[in-house]
Amino acid sequence: MAAAYPTTLAADRLSLARGGTAELASRDTVDGRSQAAEDEAAASARRRLLALVLLLTMALLTMALLTMALLTMALLTMALLTMALLTMALLTMAAAPRAGAARLGGGPYLLWLHLSWLYFRRPHCSHKVLRASEKEILSLATADLEARFDKQLHALVKGAAAQAAACREAGSSWPSMLMRRESVLQQQAERIGLHFERLQAAGAGGDLRSAALLAQTASAFLLLVGGLGAHPLARSAAYVPAAWPFGKASADAADAADAADAADAADAADAAAAPPPLTPAMLALMPTVTAVAGGGEVGMEAELAPLALYRAKMGMWGGFLLAQWGVARCVGIGDCNAMQSEAVSIRNATSWSVPTHAALAALAALSPLVEFGAGNGLWSGLLRARGADVLAFDTPRWSDEYGGPIKTSSAGQPLTTSAAGEPLMGERHACVDEGSPEEVARHTERTLVLMWPDYHGHGTYGLACLQQYAGTRLALVGEWRGRTFGAYTAGIPATGQSFSLEFQQAVEADFELEQIVRLPNWPFYLDTLMVWRRRNGK
Numbered sequence: 001m002a003a004a005y006p007t008t009l010a011a012d013r014l015s016l017a018r019g020g021t022a023e024l025a026s027r028d029t030v031d032g033r034s035q036a037a038e039d040e041a042a043a044s045a046r047r048r049l050l051a052l053v054l055l056l057t058m059a060l061l062t063m064a065l066l067t068m069a070l071l072t073m074a075l076l077t078m079a080l081l082t083m084a085l086l087t088m089a090l091l092t093m094a095a096a097p098r099a100g101a102a103r104l105g106g107g108p109y110l111l112w113l114h115l116s117w118l119y120f121r122r123p124h125c126s127h128k129v130l131r132a133s134e135k136e137i138l139s140l141a142t143a144d145l146e147a148r149f150d151k152q153l154h155a156l157v158k159g160a161a162a163q164a165a166a167c168r169e170a171g172s173s174w175p176s177m178l179m180r181r182e183s184v185l186q187q188q189a190e191r192i193g194l195h196f197e198r199l200q201a202a203g204a205g206g207d208l209r210s211a212a213l214l215a216q217t218a219s220a221f222l223l224l225v226g227g228l229g230a231h232p233l234a235r236s237a238a239y240v241p242a243a244w245p246f247g248k249a250s251a252d253a254a255d256a257a258d259a260a261d262a263a264d265a266a267d268a269a270d271a272a273a274a275p276p277p278l279t280p281a282m283l284a285l286m287p288t289v290t291a292v293a294g295g296g297e298v299g300m301e302a303e304l305a306p307l308a309l310y311r312a313k314m315g316m317w318g319g320f321l322l323a324q325w326g327v328a329r330c331v332g333i334g335d336c337n338a339m340q341s342e343a344v345s346i347r348n349a350t351s352w353s354v355p356t357h358a359a360l361a362a363l364a365a366l367s368p369l370v371e372f373g374a375g376n377g378l379w380s381g382l383l384r385a386r387g388a389d390v391l392a393f394d395t396p397r398w399s400d401e402y403g404g405p406i407k408t409s410s411a412g413q414p415l416t417t418s419a420a421g422e423p424l425m426g427e428r429h430a431c432v433d434e435g436s437p438e439e440v441a442r443h444t445e446r447t448l449v450l451m452w453p454d455y456h457g458h459g460t461y462g463l464a465c466l467q468q469y470a471g472t473r474l475a476l477v478g479e480w481r482g483r484t485f486g487a488y489t490a491g492i493p494a495t496g497q498s499f500s501l502e503f504q505q506a507v508e509a510d511f512e513l514e515q516i517v518r519l520p521n522w523p524f525y526l527d528t529l530m531v532w533r534r535r536n537g538k
Helices: 010-023 035-095 097-104 108-121 126-169 174-180 182-187 189-201 208-225 253-262 265-269 305-328 333-349 357-364 378-385 437-443 461-468 501-510
Strands: 369-372 390-394 414-416 432-434 447-451 473-478 511-518 528-534
Touching: 035 126, 035 305, 126 174, 126 208, 126 305, 174 182, 174 208, 174 333, 182 189, 182 305, 189 305, 208 305, 208 333, 305 333, 357 378, 357 511, 357 528, 369 378, 369 437, 378 390, 437 461, 447 461, 461 501, 501 511
Parallel strands: 369 390, 369 447, 390 432, 447 473
Antiparallel strands: 473 528, 511 528
C-alpha cells in the first residue's frame, strides 16, 4: 500500500500546503488537547479500528459455522427420514407385497416417494420446526454482529466530528490540522496499508450492507472535510442510520450556519422535505425480475456497470479513509481531493447520476420516453436494453445559446461564461442522435426526460426544452432546491447543480410532483429521479 491514495495528485498536495500554512498552529493547542490526550485518543481510534476488523472476521466465521451446521443438520435429518421411510416401505411390502404395491403405484420406490410427499406436506413437520429454529438463530446472531459493528463504526467516525469541533472552538480549522498531521500519515503508511487490506479481506463491501456502510463512511469523512457535517441534510447521505456519526446536531453547527446565510431566504422558505432515505438494497447489481414497458418480463440482467463502479470506488475510499483515521487519527487532505476529483472524472465519463434497477424500472414504466441533453446516452442505452421505448438527443458540443458552464475564481467572480465548441461528455451510445431543444415539440406524446441539463445549475437548456414541451409528464434526474447541499462553494447556487432556478420555478408552477426515487449519491450531491405530471388546465 502506498503512503497515499493511489490517484492523489502531487499538485493538490503542493497547492494545499502553500495555501494552508498560515492557519497552522502548535500541536498542543490546535484542537485544545495536550500531547498526552492526543496520543490517548489516537490509541483509542486504533483500538476501535482493530475491533471493526475483528467484528468483520467474527461475522464471516459465524456465517461459515452456521452454514456448516445448517448443512450438517439438514443432511442428518434427510438421512434419518430416508431410513425411516425405507423401513416403513419394507414392512409394508413384507406384510402385503402385492396389494401394497398395487395400491401405491407398483413398487417400493413409488411407495417411498408417496410417503415422502405426505411427510413434507405436513404443516407442522419436524424439519420445518428445526429449520425455523436455525433461521432464528442465524437472524439473531447476524443482528447482534451488525449492531456491534454499527456501534464501533459510529464511535470511530464520531471521533472525527468531535476533533473538527475542538479545532473550531480553538479558533482553527480541521483541514488545517489534518494538513499539519500529514507527516503522521507518512510515518504510519505501512500500518494504514495493513489495516486497509484487512478491511478488504474481511469481506467489507462484499455484501449490500457492508458496501453501504463503506460508501456512507466515505461520504461522512468527505462531508466533514468539506465543512458540511452539520448541514440539515447531511444525514441524507446515510445508508445505515445507526452507524451514521452526525446529523443536525453535529459539532459543525457554525459551518451549517454559514451555509444557511449563503442560501437565498425565499428559496429556504420553499425548501422541500428531505429526500427519501438511502437503503443498502438500492446497491444491488442484479435484479430478480424486471417489468418491461408494454407487458412481459425479463429475467436476470447483466449487472449495472456504473453502479458496480460506484460501489467499488466508494468502498475503496471508505475503507482507506477509515484505515487512515483508525491508525493515525487523521485523513489525508490530498487524498480527499483526489477522491473528489476522480468522482467528477467518473461522472463525466459515464453519467452524472448513478442508475439503479428501481430507477430504470420507474422510467421504463413511463414509456414512451424522449431524452434531451442525453450526454453519452448511458441511461437511454440501459432503458433500451430493458425493452423501453426511448429516443435520445443532444447537441454535439457546448453552445453559448443555452449558457455554457460558468467557471469562477476563488473569490466567486466569473472568469469565463463560455465553453463554446468544447465536446460534451464521453463517447456516445449509438442510441443518441443529434438534436436541439427546439425539436422537443415534435415529441409531446412522450414523457420528457431531462438529466442535469444546466451545468452547475446555470444556463437555459432545461428551460428551452420545457418551453417546447406540451406533453403531460416529466422525468427529471438531478438535484432540486430543498434537496441539495446548496451553495457550499463558490459558483454553485443554493438551488442545486442540475437545474436552473428559473427551470425549477417553471416546473413547480405547471406540474405537480408524483414520485421521487432516491439514487446512490457521490459525495456532496443529493440527486434523485423525480416524476412530475402537468396540472389540470395548464
